[in-house]
Amino acid sequence: MALAPVYQFQELPEGLELVAPFGRFRVLSGIAVGRCCEVYEGEDCLQGECVAVKVFRRHQQYQGALQRELFFLKSLAATGAPLVRHIGELQWRGRDILVQELLGPTLRDVLLSYDHQPCSPWLVTTLTTHLLRGLQHLHDKGVVHGDLKPPNILWDADLATFKLIDFGVSFTTSEELTHAVQSKGYQAPECVVWSKAVAEDNLESAEKPGTAADVWSAGCIVAECMINRQLFPAGSQCEDVPGDLHSAITSVKTNFPPKYLEECYKFLLRCIQLCPEDRKGVRQLLEDPWLQRCPRPSFHDLLHLPTCVVRFMALTDPHPYPPLAYEMENMVVSLCGRQGAVQGHHLEPSLGHLYVCFHSARKAETALDQLSGVPFMGHTLVATFYPPEYWMRREFF
Structure with missing residues (x-):
């Protein structure tokens, strides 16, 4: 079997110093790559702290994602908000660059560390609580994240909390939406219909998604932490939600106390419903009895977070x-x-x-x-x- 080629970061050279009114930063090494950008670890040359340097590729089609990211990072910023902190923006040789706090590992990294085994009750409960608090902050301001998935949820080691990143496809409930939203595997049914309408340039045939779409994605992510695989892999059908959930939860019954699994199943059913109106809001979900349990972190958690x-x-x-x-x-x-x-x-x-x-x-x-x-x-x-x-x-x- 041939090995996958190692990605070569191309947008910024290592050792480059970026100078801006808000500081001077040295590019260290590439750490992540997305559809429209590359992310590097950098160093604040004055404070000595590490930062994330996010550089957007030079193409007109990525300007929308850049502008949305900037708008929501600034408008959603608040003390204690479980969102990535924006430090500033600058340009270098025609490239748009955002400097943010450095977070990590991603939830995807955490799931991989469990090696296909279910996560601990503490991790599942903690992740769910932090994720819902982040969504509450967004939804209270009329903002839909639009792309919740494990790579977009990162651990803040200093605050010991999970934070949301990547607002390139986020939107407000009041704006006129014209772009596709959510990633396959975490895409609510109404977003599947909407994204198809966008691709066919026929927006009149679909209803604009709302905050309930984020709740669907959140439920899928929580379920994935329980079973350590996608609940609805890309391309699969989700016609029998209660049956699919019951089958998934039953598959890991030896890893969790029966009462914990029963309450988790009920919680997930409040998130994952085919009809958006049948899903509960994040405030109601945060009051769910399942989240009031306080299990301790496992030895594995204390090694990897x-x-x-x-x-x-x-x-x-x-x-x-x-x-x-x-x-x-x-x-x-x-x-x-x-x-x-x-x-x-x-x-x-x-x-x-x-x-x-x-x-x-x-x-x-x-x-x-x-x-x-x-x-x-x-x-x-x-x-x-x-x-x-x-x-x-x-x-x-």
């Missing part, structure tokens, strides 16, 4: 007053301090685990990479990330 807190496991034996605990704690914290600024630390004697909170998730990632597996006083350091909300509540496991 970076945060600003690192947990060193079994640093000491569980004991109310473990010998040499103070010395061992200070030594490991000192090692961590060489990787980046430490904001706080705590040794939980009943577990023997040490928790270290860094100033940024990137420094925490560096510390975990450098220190995990290192021999230490007759032990080997074993480290994972740790949820910041548990750290803030002083709840340790």
Whole structure:
């Protein structure tokens, strides 16, 4: 079998410095490619922080996507909104460039890390909650995302939350829509009809999609996290939604508690209905009993989703007053301090685990990479990330 060719990034040379009124940025390496753009990792030369540099290809047909992206990034910006943060825009040799905060991994990356196995209950519930909060922010402003899919949902390690990106086909509920929306595999039935009408230049034959189209996509994404495959692969029919959902949920019944699966099935039926009017709004979905459960993240989650807190496991034996605990704690914290600024630390004697909170998730990632597996006083350091909300509540496991 021939290997797929490695994509060659072409729009920006590595090492290029981009100068703008809002800063100076160095292009490091390509990290993603889309239909109309390439995305590079970059560095803020003044702040020393990493950024995402999104460059649009030089073609008139991509101007609409660029203008929509810019408009919605600015109009939807708000403190605490679970959307990618826009830093600024500039041009270089006729190319339009957007500078944004650097996020990752994508939800697609997370699903791949599970190697075709269902995600943990914590990940499914957390992703669903964050996704719905993002949609609530959009829908309250009359905006439809229009292209929800795993590659467009990214993890923000500093805030430990999933965020939405890519507003190139987004639209408002009040505007006159003229372009196709949503990607195959996550496309609501009404969007299939609409996109066909756009292709045939016959918009009068179809009804414009609304916010319910995003709810369909969200339901498909949640189901995919449960079964780790697309619920409705591109080209498949979705005529028997309850039957398809029941079959999918039943296929993973050994991985989840029965009550959890039952509530999840009911939740998904509230999202995935053939008729848009039968789907619930995001506010109602956020109040669903299934989302009120609070499972803990799995060991796998704590290895693959970076945060600003690192947990060193079994640093000491569980004991109310473990010998040499103070010395061992200070030594490991000192090692961590060489990787980046430490904001706080705590040794939980009943577990023997040490928790270290860094100033940024990137420094925490560096510390975990450098220190995990290192021999230490007759032990080997074993480290994972740790949820910041548990750290803030002083709840340790």
